[in-house]
Amino acid sequence: MRSKLAGIGLALALAIAPIAKTSAADLTIFHSWSNESEIKALNVFVKALKAKGNTIKELAVPHEQSGAGGPIVSLVIAGTPPNIFLTGNADVYRDIRDRGLGQTVGEYFDKIGATPNFPAAVQEAIKVDGEVRKIPLGIHIDGMVYYNMKIAKAAGVDPTQWKSADDMFADMDKVKAAGYNFIGVGGNTFQAGYLFHALMAAVAGPEVYKKFYNVSDGGKPDPSVFEEKGLRDAIEMFRKITAQADEGWTNRQWNETTNTVISGKTLMQFHGDWMKGQWKANNKVLGEDFNCINWPGTKAVAVTVDAMGILGGAPVSKDQLAAEFDMASIAVDPANNGQFAAYKGSTPVRVDAPEDKLDACNKLVLSNLAKDNSSVLNPFYISDSDWINSIWNTMFTFQGDRNMTTDDVIAMLKGEYESIFN
Structure with a gap:
């Protein structure tokens, strides 16, 4: 198995001006967030840490460059x-x-009483090889349907009545006849990759998903997955969705795609539920302007737990480490985390977060997590980075090449699998 992590973005790192030697409680934070909802959410934590007398320098890299x-x-x-x-x-x-x-943080979360208040999916997602090394920030479902309620009414469709994907696509002609795009589609590897693993969960189901993505230490995915009907079904649904792309899809970011739904051009988008933050940033009201549903007939949902890590070891002074743990405490504080979620469009990572921060979409997320065997973890928590990147590139190639078939995709994935794992 090979790893490209150390090499990805090295030129970018060297291009950043050297950071002056830090003093006590003088910190740097790296992130790849850029839109309004993300920055507003992150600032809940950053401002609270600065209020404790710390200084923070931000290193921000666009999501696509962060990879x-x-x-x-x-x-x-x-x-x-x-x-x-x-x-x-x-x-x-x-x-x-x-x-x-x-730097591990599990012992600290135990000490401050946070651990018992994390849902089971969060507790699992923040572990790396059995140790808690991630600070959870917010829960997201990587594939939910967010739709414009006014367009649905104008087109005479009711997404809450869709019981299957067939039901959903049966309404497509009505939406197009009313003058609207049916499904918003963006144009980069990130969106292609997330759309595909969301479909692997929703369409193929949890067992096939795990065969395709799970990589234990030194292991590899189960190669029998290439013969699974569920894999073919997910690929074919990916094609059916991306075939709805409008003329502006190429290079369009996810939030720009969301804006086509918000502005009344497109009925819906199937993407991560961080879309909600974009709706709220545009002063739209859940239940009046927009609504959220699971993929019709979904078998499972893919779960992302936004997270941050902190640095340990020799370069970190005693005061810096104390400030880093302050950030951990700030991030998982129920009130702070609830406010973060309200801005970001996520669901709080604590079950004791303020009730007034939980809306109908949050409750849908929590109901998904409460069902047995109906959720799977984001591939980045359970898989190999080279394999994930290869899947992203394969599916984005498929999205842009209308002549590629399902068999072509599976053959390309098999080739990548052989290169990475054999």
Whole structure:
């Protein structure tokens, strides 16, 4: 198995001006968030940490350049490691840990009484090889349907009545006849990758999903997955969705795609439920302007737990480490976390978060998590970064090439599998 994490974004890391030697409680934070809802949410934590007398320098990299989190490792290699870094990718935490710069946080969460208040899915997602190394920020479902209620009414359709994907697509002609796009589609590898793993959960189901993505330490996915009907079904549904792309889809970011739904051009978008933050940033009201539903007939949902890590080891002073743990405490504080979720569009990571921060979409997320065998973890928590990147590139290639078939996709995935694992 090969790893590209250390190499991804190295040029970017070296291009960043060297960070001056830090003093006590003088911290750097790395993230790849950029839209209004993300920044507003992150600032809930940053402002609270600054209020304690700390100074924070932000290193922000666009999401597409951040990729699998490689620039974080590149900054470590360049001798300019960030004190706080936002990523859920287990490989990043392993790499930093193996360089003697990792920091566990599980014992601290136990001490402050946070651990029992994390849902089971959160407790699992923040572990790396059995150790809690991630600070959970918010819960997301990687594939939910968010739709414009006014367009639905104008087109004479009711998404809450869709029991299957067939029901959903049966209404497509009505929506188009009313003058609207049916499904919003964006144009980069991130969106293609997330759309596909959301469909692997919803359409193929949890068992096929795990065969396709699960990689234990030194292991590889189950190659019998390439013969699974569920894999073919997910690929074919991916094609059916991306075939609805309008003329502006190429290079369009996810939030710009969301804006086509918000502005009344498109009925809906199937993407991560961080879309809600974009709706709220545009002063739209849940239940009046927009609504959320699971993929019709969904078999399982893929779960992302936004997370951050903190630096340990020799480069970190005693005061810096104390400030880093302050950030951990701030992030999982029920009130702070509830406010973060309200801005970000996520669901709080604590079951004791203020009730007034839970809306109907949050309750839908929590109901999904409460069902047995109906949720799976984001691939970055359970898989191999090279395999994930290969899947992203394959599906984005498929999205842009109308001549590719399902058999072509499976053949390409098999080739990538052989290159990575054999």
